[in-house]
Amino acid sequence: MDDNASAQTDLATRFEEHRPRLNAVAYRMLGSVGESEDAVQEAWFRLSRTEAAGKPGSGAGEAGEAGEVRNLGGWLTTVVGRICLDLLRSRQSRREDSLDVSLETHVPDPIVSGVDVVDPEQEMLLADSVGLALLVVLETLAPAERLAFVLHDMFAVPFEEIAPIVERSAAATRQLASRARRRVRGSAPVQETDVAKQREVVEAWMAATKAGDFDALLELLDPDVVLRADTGELSSGLSKLVRGAAAVAGQATMFARLAADQHLVLVNGLPGLVATPGGKVFSLGSFTVVDGRIVEINIIADPERLRNLRIPEAGA
Numbered sequence: 001m002d003d004n005a006s007a008q009t010d011l012a013t014r015f016e017e018h019r020p021r022l023n024a025v026a027y028r029m030l031g032s033v034g035e036s037e038d039a040v041q042e043a044w045f046r047l048s049r050t051e052a053a054g055k056p057g058s059g060a061g062e063a064g065e066a067g068e069v070r071n072l073g074g075w076l077t078t079v080v081g082r083i084c085l086d087l088l089r090s091r092q093s094r095r096e097d098s099l100d101v102s103l104e105t106h107v108p109d110p111i112v113s114g115v116d117v118v119d120p121e122q123e124m125l126l127a128d129s130v131g132l133a134l135l136v137v138l139e140t141l142a143p144a145e146r147l148a149f150v151l152h153d154m155f156a157v158p159f160e161e162i163a164p165i166v167e168r169s170a171a172a173t174r175q176l177a178s179r180a181r182r183r184v185r186g187s188a189p190v191q192e193t194d195v196a197k198q199r200e201v202v203e204a205w206m207a208a209t210k211a212g213d214f215d216a217l218l219e220l221l222d223p224d225v226v227l228r229a230d231t232g233e234l235s236s237g238l239s240k241l242v243r244g245a246a247a248v249a250g251q252a253t254m255f256a257r258l259a260a261d262q263h264l265v266l267v268n269g270l271p272g273l274v275a276t277p278g279g280k281v282f283s284l285g286s287f288t289v290v291d292g293r294i295v296e297i298n299i300i301a302d303p304e305r306l307r308n309l310r311i312p313e314a315g316a
Contacts, residue, residue, distance in 0.1 A: 011051050015044055018073050021155075022080050028150045029084035031108030031135045034308070039083045043076055077157060081147055081165050088143035105240040107230040107298045108135040109305075110286060112274075113266045114312040115199075131268050132298045133288040136228070137188040141180050148173050149180035189296060191270070192289040199271040201289050202264065206273060209252050210259030217249035222295040227251065232302030248297065258282060265312060274311055281306050 019040060026036035110132055138146055144166040151157040151165075163173040192198045201220060208216035227242040242248050258275040265274050267286035275282045284306065288296035300306060 008048065008051065011048065012044075014072060015047060015076070018076050021073065022076055025077060025080050025150065025155060026084055027111075028130060028135070028138065028154055029081070029146060030087060031139060033109045033111065035087060039080055039087065042083050043079045046079055047076065074157070074161065077151070077155065078161060078165055081151055081157075081162070085143055085147050085165060088146065092143060105228055105230055106136075106139060107228060107300050108132060108139060109309070110267045110272075110284065110300070111269070112272075112284065112309055112311050115264045115266055115271065131191050131270065131288060132286045133191060133296050134184070134188045136298065137184050140187075141183060144168075145176045145180040145183075148176035149184065152177045153181060189288050189290050191295075192292075193270070195266075195270060197292070198287065198289045199264065201292060201294065202271045202273060202287055205252075205287070205294065206259055206262055206264075209256055210262075212253045212256040214249050214253055217252055218245050220294055221245040221248055222290065222293040225293075225295055225297070227297040227299070229299040230302055230305070232304055281311055284309065284311060 022040045022043060023036055026039040027033065030036050030039065138150070141149065147166060148159075148162055151162050152159060159170040159173045159177070163170045166173055166176065168176070192201075205217070205220050207213075208220065223245050224243070225245055225248050227248045229240045229242075231240060242251050255275075258277055261277045261282075262273045262275050264271050265284075266272065267284065270286070270289075272284065272286040274284050283299050283301040285297060285299045287294050288298075300309070
């Protein structure tokens, strides 16, 4: 193996050590598993091209500066941040041009696994209990706000390193994160993180839905519960946004037939439900539980999106 090939192999090994953290950064930034993987892969391409042209910079700047990397993890984090920021801005522009896209009913990509499965690759991705309720709120932030909040509050990146990415001063970047933090605290419920406690609530919900027991459903729901259903172009009778315990319980009883074909899975690390009537995945539901009651339900029933998710079969 020549020196160039050996250096590239060593670089790839060092990059792989940082991949789990980079995937976690990108997932919180984009709320999309596929786009996150693409963003991290693009960071690798930029690093390898920079290595071929000469060593990347020592600071948080983009590739192409002179000098050795003293903190490869920090350098890669800022590169991934730039890539994600560009993707968010492009996504925002597309939404502004489209009358059919509503943030109110969009549900970000979940990470789905079997109830008794611990996937080491998912542990870093789901650290800090990043549930769908939090990702839904992050979707409402402006791209620069989301970047500042995610990098600083979730990954402890100093504002001085974030500022060049958003092309603002450190003080202005701090204000971006502060605005985002207020939005998150005001909108994202602090969910139950005990898997056993949430499983008990979700299993009770499944039983009450199967029985069509309206009163039992009401007991499980917070009075101000929100149900959000991302159905794509599907016309199934499933309302896309429902607020209030009575309305959510009423909608659940309409789909009692699906409860017989539901099974538990982990959705972003906590128990959720997959409905598979006739053996075909119809919907995936995640639950945000606070003090034993459901405060938010997020459902994906878009057939195209469901096909692209890695959903384990019953018993897996």
